[in-house]
Amino acid sequence: MSFADEAEKENRGGYLGRGCGVGAMLSQLAPKLREEVETVLADRPDITTTAIRRALLKQVNGTLRVPSAYTFQRHRRQMCRCTEKGDE
Numbered sequence: 001m002s003f004a005d006e007a008e009k010e011n012r013g014g015y016l017g018r019g020c021g022v023g024a025m026l027s028q029l030a031p032k033l034r035e036e037v038e039t040v041l042a043d044r045p046d047i048t049t050t051a052i053r054r055a056l057l058k059q060v061n062g063t064l065r066v067p068s069a070y071t072f073q074r075h076r077r078q079m080c081r082c083t084e085k086g087d088e
Contacts, residue, residue, distance in 0.1 A: 021067030022075035023082030025056075028064050041076055049073050 001009075022041075026034050037056065040047055049072035056066045074080050 020075055020080035020082035021065075021071040022080065025064060025067055029060075033059060041072070045076075049076065 026037065029037065037052070040052060049069040052072055053066055053069050060066060071080075075082070
């Protein structure tokens with residue numbers, strides 16, 4: 001295994017042991033909103049994770065927990081368990 005491969009494995013390791021907050025949140029959203037959020041996360045890198053989080057906070061209006069912007073960043077970079085296992 002190359003050094004870069006080993007470093008990537010170590011980088012991901014801490015997050016793969018626990019579930020993904022974004023994946024958990026997405027599973028609780030109404031289907032239409034979930035689809036919109038997934039599209040923005042995948043296709044709109046120009047929209048920051050902080051902006052996505054703030055918009056979601058307004059949309060859900062306290063009805064569920066919205067993960068931190070850092071959790072959204074890990075999800076976008078596929079550094080989370082749900083992208084590893086296809087749990088979404």
